[in-house]
Amino acid sequence: MKVDVSRLARMDGAYQDLAFEGFLEGQPNDQGEVILDRPVRFQGRIGNAGGILKLDGILETEYAVRCARCLEDLRIPLKAEVHESFAYAGNTDGGGPEDGAYYRRGDAVELDKPLLDNIFLSFPQVWHCSPACRGLCPVCGTNLNQGMCRCSGDLGEESEASGG
Numbered sequence: 001m002k003v004d005v006s007r008l009a010r011m012d013g014a015y016q017d018l019a020f021e022g023f024l025e026g027q028p029n030d031q032g033e034v035i036l037d038r039p040v041r042f043q044g045r046i047g048n049a050g051g052i053l054k055l056d057g058i059l060e061t062e063y064a065v066r067c068a069r070c071l072e073d074l075r076i077p078l079k080a081e082v083h084e085s086f087a088y089a090g091n092t093d094g095g096g097p098e099d100g101a102y103y104r105r106g107d108a109v110e111l112d113k114p115l116l117d118n119i120f121l122s123f124p125q126v127w128h129c130s131p132a133c134r135g136l137c138p139v140c141g142t143n144l145n146q147g148m149c150r151c152s153g154d155l156g157e158e159s160e161a162s163g164g
Ligand SMILES: [Zn+2]
Pocket: 067, 068, 069, 070, 071, 072, 128, 129, 130, 133, 134, 135
């Protein structure tokens, strides 16, 4: 999504409300293990703070991924706060733009890349269907959340020495 900032960029303190719902440019349908198959909603604003364009808002979407232990399909809702700034491309005198800033090119800023980056940044390192997921039996592949298999029974069950 491109936003025309030609007016904004000339007025310190000005801002423009943004509401967007759709797929982002470059949104990978299948990013390794994560499937970003739902549109992204963004609500917020872009403003001029001392000549720097700042983007603030809330990003929401949903994605599909598998539990790392039991391989169950999961759908994960995602909601992230976005705070990004855009510097002028090519403005390198006077210290230059902050590290990690996005750039304004001509009269437009592209929101797709910063929004996508925020999605990726909000991912956890690993996904589990629940913290207590028991995973799959390494021997027979049974989903141990759904029940014990013969092998785990053999490995784990200790016959109680109840004299009878
Ligand atoms: Zn699991």
